[in-house]
Amino acid sequence: MDLREFLLWEQATRDCIDVKKIYVDMADDLVAGILLSQIVYWNLPSKQGKTKLRVEKDGYLWLAKGREDWWDECRIKPRQFDTAFKKLEEQGLVEKKTFKFNGDPTIHIRILWDKFLPRLQELLYQLEVAATVSVEEEANHETLDFAGFYKSVKTDLQAQTLENTGFHESVKTESQIREIEITNPLIPLTENIYIDSKIEREREERTDAAFPPAQSDKQLEEEYELLKEIACRIFGMPRAEQVDIESIWNHWHNRFPQYDLTHLYAVMRATQQTARIRDDLTGIIVKRLPNAKAALVPVKQQAMDYIASLRREAKRA
Structure with a gap:
């Protein structure tokens, strides 16, 4: 097999399993998460909307599958199955019993939905909250970057730098004029006091809005x-x-x-x-x-x- 054949095979093969990461989170273990994912798969309806489970015992539908049956499906060995299933049982997500299947004692598995669904919902909630917080932090970071934009530009692009940029003369002139307007020291003292008072008053108003009067x-x-x-x-x-x-x-x-x-x-x-x-x-x-x-x-x-x-x-x- 050469590289081209490998790429074609990789693209065409269906020798794979679908494992949602949240099942690994629920199991708190990779192998147990893969096992849980496969158990969930067997509990999902078929494309025709019918159940894949065929065994009904004690009023529940069960998945009949022995320790040795998982290797072909998801590469979990019998001893790995024992360890992984024990972890799922400790989490209260599944249970197993032994019933006869085709005349032989066989492990039967079912999901404990009353524990499984709340646990899944809790983890989904945590992921949603984490994503929301991440978006808010990113937005705050972008706001801070934007607020400091002029300062960084003014610091890095000095007059002599503008001379070497190749900008059109009108752009350079406008930039220089704007800097003169911003740094103009010829504002009357009384106007300076008025501006400072206005800024201070606005700051106080914002503070009052953020921190309302103490409750009685x-x-x-x-x-x-x-x-x-x-x-x-x-x-x-x-x-x-x-x-x-x-x-x-x-x-x-x-x-x-x-x-x-x-x-x-x-x-x-x-x-x-x-x-x-x-x-x-x-x-x-x-x-x-x-x-x-x-x-x-x-x-x-x-x-x-x-x-x-x-x-x-x-x-x-």
């Missing part, structure tokens, strides 16, 4: 009670008792005072949808607070309506 003690107490009510309604009792409202409150107001109750609603809602029974709800909520802005985007209107409804109920009480 009564308002803070009302917010705290609403936060407790949100936790009770989202998580229900007795699970809401696992949420340390005081810790979340302090973390919110000390580190993220720019957020409001709609952000907390979005974070708690996402946590309720993805957290497992033994998970530390308080820890998850605190960990997600830095990304509350992104979490709010898909449920913003719902969050606003929800908080408004709680406020109305509190006033009537």
Whole structure:
């Protein structure tokens, strides 16, 4: 085989498997992720919309496939299968039982959808948040670059450099005139004072907008009670008792005072949808607070309506 034949073979071969990276993330292991991906494949409908699974036991459909059967499919050896499947079982994603198949005891596998789907949703949420934060950071970086553009150009392109650029005379003249206008020292002193005062006033206005007046003690107490009510309604009792409202409150107001109750609603809602029974709800909520802005985007209107409804109920009480 020469290079040309290799390239043709590489382009034409169908000797491959499709593995989504998120399955590797779910399994926290490459081989286990490949195995999970193949198990998912067998649970997907065929092109005709029919199930590929043929064995029904204990009220569930099962995939009948032994330890030795995975090598031809995805190059997983029997001992690798044992180790990888154990990792998936520890994650609560799958289970296996031994039933007779074609007269022989055979391993039967099924996905535990009640654990699989929340775990998948949680990882997808984390990826979405990470992508949103990355875009925001990139936008901020571009803004900073643009803000410093004139300074870098002025520093690098001195008058003698312009002489050597070959620019049309009108371009050079306009650049020089603009620099004279910018650096002109002949502005009257009173006008300088006026400009400085205006700049300072605008700066103060921006600061006031970013940092609104402190809330009164009564308002803070009302917010705290609403936060407790949100936790009770989202998580229900007795699970809401696992949420340390005081810790979340302090973390919110000390580190993220720019957020409001709609952000907390979005974070708690996402946590309720993805957290497992033994998970530390308080820890998850605190960990997600830095990304509350992104979490709010898909449920913003719902969050606003929800908080408004709680406020109305509190006033009537």
